[in-house]
Amino acid sequence: xxxxxxxxxxxxxxxxxxxxxxxxxxxxxxxxxxxxxxxxxxxxxxxxxxxxxxxxxxxxxxxxxxxxxxxxxxxxxxxxxxxxxxxxxxxxxxxxxxxxxxxxxxxxxxxxxxxxxxxxxxxxxxxxxxxxxxxxxxxxxxxxxxxxxxxxxxxxxxxxxxxxxxxxxxxxxxxxxxxxxxxxxxxxxxxxxxxxxxxxxxxxxxxxxxxxxxxxxxxxxxxxxxxxxxxxxxxxxxxxxxxxxxxxxxxxxxxxxxxxxxxxxxxxxxxxxxxxxxxxxxxxxxxxxxxxxxxxxxxxxxxxxxxxxxxxxxxxxxxxxxxxxxxxxxxxxxxxxxxxxxxxxxxxxxxxxxxxxxxxxxxxxxxxxxxxxxxxxxxxxxxxxxxxxxxxxxxxxxxxxxxxxxxxxxxxxxxxxxxxxxxxxxxxxxxxxxxxxxxxxxxxxxxxxxxxxxxxxxxxxxxxxxxxxxxxxxxxxxxxxxxxxxxxxxxxxxxxxxxxxxxxxxxxxxxxxxxxxxxxxxxxxxxxxxxxxxxxxxxxxxxxxxxxxxxxxxxxxxxxxxxxxxxxxxxxxxxxxxxxxxxxxxxxxxxxxxxxxxxxxxxxxxxxxxxxxxxxxxxxxxxxxxxxxxxxxxxxxxxxxxxxxxxxxxxxxxxx
Amino acid sequence: xxxxxxxxxxxxxxxxxxxxxxxxxxxxxxxxxxxxxxxxxxxxxxxxxxxxxxxxxxxxxxxxxxxxxxxxxxxxxxxxxxxxxxxxxxxxxxxxxxxxxxxxxxxxxxxxxxxxxxxxxxxxxxxxxxxxxxxxxxxxxxxxxxxxxxxxxxxxxxxxxxxxxxxxxxxxxxxxxxxxxxxxxxxxxxxxxxxxxxxxxxxxxxxxxxxxxxxxxxxxxxxxxxxxxxxxxxxxxxxxxxxxxxxxxxxxxxxxxxxxxxxxxxxxxxxxxxxxxxxxxxxxxxxxxxxxxxxxxxxxxxxxxxxxxxxxxxxxxxxx
Numbered sequence: 001x002x003x004x005x006x007x008x009x010x011x012x013x014x015x016x017x018x019x020x021x022x023x024x025x026x027x028x029x030x031x032x033x034x035x036x037x038x039x040x041x042x043x044x045x046x047x048x049x050x051x052x053x054x055x056x057x058x059x060x061x062x063x064x065x066x067x068x069x070x071x072x073x074x075x076x077x078x079x080x081x082x083x084x085x086x087x088x089x090x091x092x093x094x095x096x097x098x099x100x101x102x103x104x105x106x107x108x109x110x111x112x113x114x115x116x117x118x119x120x121x122x123x124x125x126x127x128x129x130x131x132x133x134x135x136x137x138x139x140x141x142x143x144x145x146x147x148x149x150x151x152x153x154x155x156x157x158x159x160x161x162x163x164x165x166x167x168x169x170x171x172x173x174x175x176x177x178x179x180x181x182x183x184x185x186x187x188x189x190x191x192x193x194x195x196x197x198x199x200x201x202x203x204x205x206x207x208x209x210x211x212x213x214x215x216x217x218x219x220x221x222x223x224x225x226x227x228x229x230x231x232x233x234x235x236x237x238x239x240x241x242x243x244x245x246x247x248x249x250x251x252x253x254x255x256x257x258x259x260x261x262x263x264x265x266x267x268x269x270x271x272x273x274x275x276x277x278x279x280x281x282x283x284x285x286x287x288x289x290x291x292x293x294x295x296x297x298x299x300x301x302x303x304x305x306x307x308x309x310x311x312x313x314x315x316x317x318x319x320x321x322x323x324x325x326x327x328x329x330x331x332x333x334x335x336x337x338x339x340x341x342x343x344x345x346x347x348x349x350x351x352x353x354x355x356x357x358x359x360x361x362x363x364x365x366x367x368x369x370x371x372x373x374x375x376x377x378x379x380x381x382x383x384x385x386x387x388x389x390x391x392x393x394x395x396x397x398x399x400x401x402x403x404x405x406x407x408x409x410x411x412x413x414x415x416x417x418x419x420x421x422x423x424x425x426x427x428x429x430x431x432x433x434x435x436x437x438x439x440x441x442x443x444x445x446x447x448x449x450x451x452x453x454x455x456x457x458x459x460x461x462x463x464x465x466x467x468x469x470x471x472x473x474x475x476x477x478x479x480x481x482x483x484x485x486x487x488x489x490x491x492x493x494x495x496x497x498x499x500x501x502x503x504x505x506x507x508x509x510x511x512x513x514x515x516x517x518x519x520x521x522x523x524x525x526x527x528x529x530x531x532x533x534x535x536x537x538x539x540x541x542x543x544x545x546x547x548x549x550x551x552x553x554x555x556x557x558x559x560x561x562x563x564x565x566x567x568x569x570x571x572x573x574x575x576x577x578x579x580x581x582x583x584x585x586x587x588x589x590x591x592x593x594x595x596x597x598x599x600x601x602x603x604x605x606x607x608x609x610x611x612x613x614x615x616x617x618x619x620x621x622x623x624x625x626x627x628x629x630x631x632x633x634x635x636x637x638x639x640x641x642x643x644x645x646x647x648x649x650x651x652x653x654x655x656x
Numbered sequence: 657x658x659x660x661x662x663x664x665x666x667x668x669x670x671x672x673x674x675x676x677x678x679x680x681x682x683x684x685x686x687x688x689x690x691x692x693x694x695x696x697x698x699x700x701x702x703x704x705x706x707x708x709x710x711x712x713x714x715x716x717x718x719x720x721x722x723x724x725x726x727x728x729x730x731x732x733x734x735x736x737x738x739x740x741x742x743x744x745x746x747x748x749x750x751x752x753x754x755x756x757x758x759x760x761x762x763x764x765x766x767x768x769x770x771x772x773x774x775x776x777x778x779x780x781x782x783x784x785x786x787x788x789x790x791x792x793x794x795x796x797x798x799x800x801x802x803x804x805x806x807x808x809x810x811x812x813x814x815x816x817x818x819x820x821x822x823x824x825x826x827x828x829x830x831x832x833x834x835x836x837x838x839x840x841x842x843x844x845x846x847x848x849x850x851x852x853x854x855x856x857x858x859x860x861x862x863x864x865x866x867x868x869x870x871x872x873x874x875x876x877x878x879x880x881x882x883x884x885x886x887x888x889x890x891x892x893x894x895x896x897x898x899x900x901x902x903x904x905x906x907x908x909x910x911x912x913x914x915x916x917x918x919x920x921x922x923x924x925x926x927x928x929x930x931x932x933x934x935x936x937x938x939x940x941x942x943x944x945x946x947x948x949x950x951x952x953x954x955x956x957x958x959x960x961x962x963x964x965x966x967x968x969x970x971x972x973x974x975x976x
Contacts, residue, residue, distance in 0.1 A: 313741065375726050
């Protein structure tokens, strides 16, 4: 009996690495600490009522952001471990398998469990408030999306201590990811961690598309919407068309692995090229899914802190849509070197270059928004300027990569690595950090400390260039990605060493941000006005943090920059506030079903990962039962009485 | 405080530059082309880099001018027009400029892509190309020479000044065959035979590596390309035939098992080994999928077909 248990657990738990044991201990200690604190301060009920069962978009947004920042930490530690291993030639800090696991989880986590949830967090925080809505179109579905993401991410992260992490690269190309080469549960963790959260992402795409199309405040025509909302709309359209492809592709991979299918094995009349095509049909639009909202954030920030209307609004909207359309026609540029032939390569090369056109237009429009404005170097604006510098370099190297014959020399080299970090850190991460700082007062009612924030900004930026500029050069020296070690012979050592220093500088930047948040919780400047930046859009017209019904009275917003125009009118000496009658507000009730259902998905996913059929059955029955329960849940809404609205508003210093 | 750190900003580029020079110029293999393919790609890299650098500099100049001139300081006398948000003329200009740049880059991309696919510098060569087959294994490279019937592992010897047609496949997860000094890479894929023309202008030793991750031993999948003058190449073949062991079926089985090996040379190898590897990994199925391409191709059945499709052609190469 004892032997059996020993046998099982040595396969089940990851063993043999002191770092992993350390992590095991840390996980147990942190879990115990959380349980202790919740019990000691009698917070279990609070946790359940206020957070786990909430359908409030603002709280869901906050949970997304907390989870994403934790994932940024995890992915960042992965990055630092890799850079430590590569700092000098022939190091034995990580072995090959461990290194392979780490670059796989780094990529997967950063894109799917950091960038995506951080983006969804900002969607949730800002979109309903910008369009004058009281919640998203489907609040229940919104909670389902979050918890599916949460449990998907949890499942994926478990692989680190249980069963072993996937190690075939962040896109898991077959044949390497098929059973003959990756037989352990690692790849199954990958498939199910991503697919469970992927269902949530698709649902979020649908949810926000409908929210934006159907729930705008009266008067707000599509061409009067804030640009962030426009970018979310474009991003959601991409999500809806591409995530199903991704989910189906990974499902096919799992069928190959679990049921002996032959979708992606040549020997059974399948074809690995099909996987590579399908995964990039998702994968390329995916980078635009995350970068379009980034453009949206910059559009808001630039206009606000230049104290000037955005330049060329129509061009901005048109270029967003154009980018999202062209991004469907560029996927093959990820494999120019797989012998698709000159016709295909030329088509995809030129389509890829074409994306630079609307992107370039956006850059110029931001510049000309600043032109003849008054630029205030607040934290979000600093990140925006940092972004423009970084993204122009990343975009230029992107154009260089799009030139198919040149790409034969860049492909899979460090030139490529430097390029996509240039666009993903410089474009996406900088934007989300700018957005986070920008909307922070709206979420929590206080500003983030400026001084610490600027330190963080400089460490991130300087660290970035120190880390990634040498990698362009390493590409020219023939260094390929995913090498766990290298020798002294190729002259790669000095630049790798510099690059590692840069990575740690960025790590210090992250620490500054953590300190900034903790410090500001205690000492942050309170936002009593609801409009700390002299904002332009509707979210700044309500108190901070926003009351749970958002708008006591749904605003009439017929103009672009609706709140800016309202403020202008209010300055008129003849301005008289219209008297409006408050009405009871219709709101959705909290429900525990999204949490419970997603938990059963987690059970099923765990079963799928270890191929334990009984567990799959239990999980899926649970999922079906919770869906069944939901369809008989009739009592799912309520009205907030006028009295309560008045109380809430006056407590926040507002007269209605 | 931040001002102090800004001073560091000036030191850092110098440090990076120092590290880059320390790395030594001869190590920038992509920027030191040693054959016509790499040269063509290098020219395109340089051309596009100059164009892109131009764009970067213009945008940076504009950016820094604007943030300096329109900074929010009480004594800033620059004009402030908070409602100015539209100017059709300048918008048309910056829609037009990137379009023109993309057209220029697109034109040279298309031209070079087709030229490389035809096999740059091969049809004008009076020398008959040498065919060498490369198979990526876990985790080593096997080279077989169908013309000379010898084989080698992790080191490939080619005649300098003579075009070489590499035929590529894999008997393991896919990889990519990359010799930066001679030209860009093509993947090795299971069940497919891919083609890549390369030529070394001069004798020399060039660095080659697998460029696509293929598992645990991937980092060690490096190989040397040794270009020898034609007569020395012939001597080398004779030498290998005389003094090296033969690669048997059994020997291949052992070789193809996951693991690392040193370089090795073989006086012979099993007949049709490369074709068998392609077939074993699903080559027949691949042929089946692409039957239509075979039939409709105007050159179908002609011997010249292979050469003209050249470079990155995988559709036609299954016929042997």
